[in-house]
Amino acid sequence: MRNLFAFIYRFRAFLVFVLLEALCVYLIVRYNTYQGAAFFNSANKYVGQVLEYQSSVTDYFRLSSINNTLARENAVLRRELMQYRVQEVSDSTAMLDTTIFAATDTSHTAPYILHAGRVINNSVRRMNNYLTLAVGTADGVQPGMGVVSSNGVVGRVKTVSKDYATVTSVLHSQMLVSAKIRKDNTFGTLKWTGGDYRTAILDYIPLHVHPEKGDTVVTSGFNTVFPEGIMVGTITSVEKEQDRSFYTIKVKLAVDFAQLSYVYVVENTTMYEREDLEQQAGILTDEQ
């Protein structure tokens, strides 16, 4: 027994080293596979305060571009609003609605709620990129909700504290987005493979369709995270490889992740009901 203790004492540095490394590996694995329940990240209150202070300084240097984005978005919204008003006045066929959406179609009646949030931490150059937002459970944000900006899809909420939320960006090696080509509704999976933060890959588009350079890619709405038809990007190149039964399509992302300052967290009011149902049926995929 004394020998054992002597042995442990002699190799104490190495044993502590192995112990700490094992702890780190455990943390890495758990954080990568397990959603929520992670306290030690930038949604933490104190870390969030430091990051918020930092962005309160750096935001001054981006005020003009932020203003431009907001103004442009306002313009688009106003234009849409005006169109609706004109339509309402000139067209009284309100019952036309029921021909497009059957009266029982819940996707028509259940609205999406948007929560605006300021980006206080952001990265684009790592293998797995995250954002931190200055909104939290106090503002109605919950883990699993989608995040979009005025230009398109941004990511998905990973963890939330009272005042802050961390978001898995589309620029994350394990983030998959269910997307479709708007022209012919062919759906595939969008993923980012590292490197250039403006370009992602659209996979699983079968060879019988004919995607072209310049086609628009939008979200499919086949899951609860993003509403249907949110802009993802435009196709920049289509390649057919000898040994694959799918195209290799490069997509230029609509969102410039290096310039993000305000985003919207999308709350889907029927998310839990639909996810429950799909989980019970056993058809829930890991796509977002």
Next chain:
Amino acid sequence: MNSRFGIKNIIQFILFVALQILLFDNLVLFSTGFCFIYVAFLLFLPLGINRLWLLLLGFIVGFTVDMFYDTVGIHAAASVLLAFLRPLVLNLLTPRDGYDTNDSVNIHVMGWRWFLAYIFILILFHHVAVFFLETINFQAALYTLGKTIASTLFTATVMVILQLLFFSPKRERVDYR
């Protein structure tokens, strides 16, 4: 050999971590050169510091950076590895007549060759650990390797600049008369 962990080191911890989070997080050269200057805290610790204490400090500083980077465990693992290897590298680089009582990690005191060898070896191990833990797979190994080497050069350059700017060339001599 001075082995006291003093107030100077605590200030260095705060300064280097703040520098890392507030400045070098945003400073990436050509999407390949990253600077993890916070390892300077571990490298500049007293030469004769207790090994267990060093490992613990490595874990603490790595974990602090992890919280801000949202990479739980990666920087902690790399820093603990660095902390474990530091005494071995110091042994390897022992000057002909051993370390002096007043020796510290200072480019003016220990000389360019010793200093560069010391920081390059340790930074390389740390960066290899960080980048390969980040990608996990070896598919893009060449790209990751390029990133590692560029980042090692970047971090080492910044560290040498910091040494030349802020560490005094005066050797703190003890009068033995």
